[in-house]
Amino acid sequence: MRQFLLLPLYLFVLLLGAMPTAIASEQTQQEESYRILADILEDEQSRTRFIEQLRLMADGQSPEQSTRDVASEEEVPSLARQLASNTQNVAQELVQKVGEGLQAIWQIRSIVSDNGWLSTLSLLFSLSIVIATTLLLFWGLRLAARPLFARANLLAAPGRGPNLMLRRVVAVTVSTLLDVAIVLLAWVTGYVIALFVVGETGKMDVTESIFLNAFLLIEVFKVLIRTVFADKDDELRLLPMCRETAIYWETWLFRLSTIIGYGMLMIVPLINVTISPVLGQFVSIVVVIIAFLYALVVILQNRSPVRNQLMLMAGESNISLFRVSLGMLARSWHVLAILYFAILAIALLLRPEDALPMMLKATFQTIVAVGLGIAFTKVISHFIKKPLTIPEETRQSFPHLEDRLNAFVPTVFETLRIIIVVGVIAIILDAWSIFNLATWLGSDAGINTILTLLTVSAILITASLLWIGLASWIEHRLNPLASNREPSPREKTLLTVFRNAASIALVTVTIMVVLAEIGINIGPLLAGAGVLGLAIGFGAQKLVQDVITGVFIQMENGINAGDIITVAGMTGVVEKLTIRSLSLRDVSGTYHLIPFSSVDTVSNFMREYAYHLGVYGIAYREDIDEAISKLQDAFAELLEDPEQRENIIEDDLQVDGVVALNDSSVDIRVRIKTLPGKQFAVGRAYNRLVKQHLDRAGIEIPFPHMTMFFGQEKDGSSPAGALRLLADDGASHGNPAQPSDSTDAEQDSTK
Missing domain, CATH: 3.30.70.100 (Alpha-Beta Plaits)
Structure with a gap:
């Protein structure tokens, strides 16, 4: 790890060591080029070829284009070769810039003396007045506005009244706008001082303009950092973290933005204007290396704490998309951060004149997109967690309306949250020039996609609201508390069957309309559905028989919900009727589902009397x-x-x-x-x-029962029956018991 951290330092030392060689080689190359040019002009054939090349260049064509095209057709360089070539060019360019910068340092005395020490000191004095006035006013305004930030923090605190989420959004917005207003006021004051107080009235030196523009960009960027972390106002903080953590990351980002921002947007341009552009390039390299090393050390030091915090947030998240995203970010956040600062450093080294504004714009757009996405997501999560409530009178008339609304509204908000996530990703890709969002939105494909999404969303929302209204109306008709009467069994049956049929029809029509809106031709689908229905009609005749029999039974009012009937050999109470089957509960509590194709006779115990x-x-x-x-x-x-x-x-x-x-x-x-x-x-x-x-x-x-008798005399009298009773003891020893003296002639035994 230590070797990895010292790698940029080793590279810097190597660049310093190569500086004299680079300067000497540059002088040698100039002398050699003069010698080659003289040889070309001296030789007639070479001179003719040289003239032809000049004419090609005059016509706007490169003389090496044909040769390069032939070479490219003959041999396409591999990716490794291209990477090695690009790395070599970058290294050579950096060595050249470092060498030129060190040479400019050696020549700084002559450069400044040529421009004049007095004029340089005068510019620096005027600039220092503008800098001091602007910064002192900025710090004073922030100190004076501290009570306003504290009041905004109290407004967003829990327990201060209803609508916590709304109060927090208002407090964060007001505090951010106030912070931006302080920056703008200090910036405008600096311009006034530069135009009317320092130097010639009505004129501003370019150095003062450089500082004020850098001040505006950097301090607005710091406003975004303060909005996200809010180290002094816990209730205004957008990210869930303690105050110590917020102070640490805000301080680190402030330092990094100060080093890169004021270094590249103020110090380097000032050196370019007052001393030498070559020296400015060298200073920019030093600033970039310092900033990159500082960022690298801080990122590696906080790798584990940030990973643990992100994993904790992922475990507490109730949304699968956020849970997976946070888990992936926890494992790779340090790689993404190092890659970001590496790209920033390379861009600043190769194109210092426009790299920082581009990176600041991309970073600003990314932070704003992520911040707004987090804010909107939190607002939506608040509405998702808070169920809708309807008045008690409405709940009595429509008992399940509240449940349906609480199932529909969160689904809409979940879809809206997914759209926000997709939009944030698109804005981030647009910020880094990976995807041109504005061009896509202005193209036919973008307009058609947006219109299709809006149309499909409107269709789905309309279908859902129609279903909620239809189901609630049927529920209202079947509710005895709403109509002050008990609905008849016939009404219950027909409304239940109508609800089932309406749901099937609504789903079918909605799917067909959505498919038509997204560009799918539903004509062949309808034709195919007809053929498929015909095939199903032949192959599933029982299903068709179920539906047809059920329709005729309902038309003849043969069965209603709640009736006691006997069908298919089973007797019970009808609990539910659909277009193809009925549900029966018998006296033992057994639930029977009977298709209408099995019903040949209906015995109804619930008709008239x-x-x-x-x-x-x-x-x-x-x-x-x-x-x-x-x-x-x-x-x-x-x-x-x-x-x-x-x-x-x-x-x-x-x-x-x-x-x-x-x-x-x-x-x-x-x-x-x-x-x-x-x-x-x-x-x-x-x-x-x-x-x-x-x-x-x-x-x-x-x-x-059965009557036993032992014969009958001719006169009708019954003789006495002789019975032998076997005692238990006698029977066990094989001795028969003595017969009884007499028995009744007739004894009854009941079976």
Whole structure:
């Protein structure tokens, strides 16, 4: 690591050592070129070729172009060769610049004496007055504005009122604008001092203009740094870090920007103007090397702390895109930082006249894009985390509207956040001339892409809002609290089926319109869908039968949600109906999904009215009329129950009479007319009362039993049965027990 850090220093020493050789070689090359030119003019053939080359140059053509084209066709240099050639050219150019700079240092006395020491000192004195006045005013204004920054920090603090995110955005914006205003005020004051106080009135020396322009650019850049880190105002800080960390990085960036900015934008141009451009080049090389070494040391010292902080932020992020991006940045941030400063150093060394403004513009654009992206992302994250709430009256009318809005709005904000990230990346690429954003936006492709994205977004948002409105309206119609009435089963069924069909139609139409907007011809798709539908119709006839049967059942009002039906051999309550199937819950709680193609007969217990049909058996010895009387008494008591009374339509018990003479019972059938679906509860209550009344009257309800008897005499008497009872002890020893004296002639045993 130490060798890597000392590598630029070694290079600098080598450049210093090569300086005298470079100067000597330059003088030798000039002498040799004169000698070659004399030889060319002396030789007739060479002189003719030289004249032809001059004429080609007069026509705007390079005399070496044809030779170079032929050479390029014959041999294309490899990437390694090109890299070696470019590196060699860079090294030679740096050696030449260092040599010329050191030579200018040796000749500085003669250069300054030629321009005049007095004029130089006068320029420096006037410049020092402008510098001192501008900087003192700038520092004084910042000190006077310190209470305003403190108030902005209090405005953005939590616990100062509602709308924390809005207050923080306003506070950061106001503080940034105030900081920029202080810089502009000091800059304008410096111009006033330079024009009307120092030197000739109304005229400004170029050195003063150089300083003021450098002051404006560098201090505005420092304003951005203060906006991001805000070392004195914790609530205005854009990046999540403690005050000590913010102070460290802000101080480091201030030092680096001061070294590079004032060194390249003020000191080097001043040397170019007052002393020598060659010496200015040499000073620029020294400034760049110092700045690069300083940045390299700081980056390597903070490699692990910054990586740990970024990994911690990645672990706390709830967004997968940010989590992955922060994780990748944590592992490679130091490489990107070193690459950035290396590119900056090389650009400053090779093109010092326009490299720094270009790098400052690109860096400024990158920082602004990232800062605005972070700010907008935080605002969007705030709205995502804060759910929408609707008034209580609206929630009662539309119970699921709030849930739908809280599912739709975050999705829109997530999409907007992705668009912001893509936009930030595009602006960064444009800043570093990798991608020309303005040209792309002005081109047909860019305009068409933007319009297509806006149109597709509008279509998707409109479709989503239509679905939310449709689903909420259906929910409102099915909500008894909203309409002050219980929706009918038919209304529930039709609205549920309509919601399913509308969702399918809306999704299909939305997809087709979106495909048409992005440039896909949907005509062949529709034709292909028709052919595919025909093939599916032949290959999936059951599916078609499901849909057609379901449509006709709904048209005939055969089944509604909540009905008790019997279909496909199963009985239960209908929970859900679609265009191809129904969901059934039986009495044991089992859920059945039955396609309509399996439905051949529908038995609905919920149409207009129903009957409890009861068949009650009595013994053959009982009086039928007395039994019917007790059944009517049980019905009369049932009518006295207010809970069951409202479920019974007719007050008379329909007695159908004796319907069967079975092996052991006489069956009497009765019917009770009830509301649809209430026959089961009424029947259970009536069966309970029938049992009680028949028991109190001594009327036997037959049950399966068997009578045993041992023959019968001719006169009808039954003889006594001889039974042998085997005792446990006797049976265990093989001794039969003694027969009993007598037994009953007839014993009943119940099975």
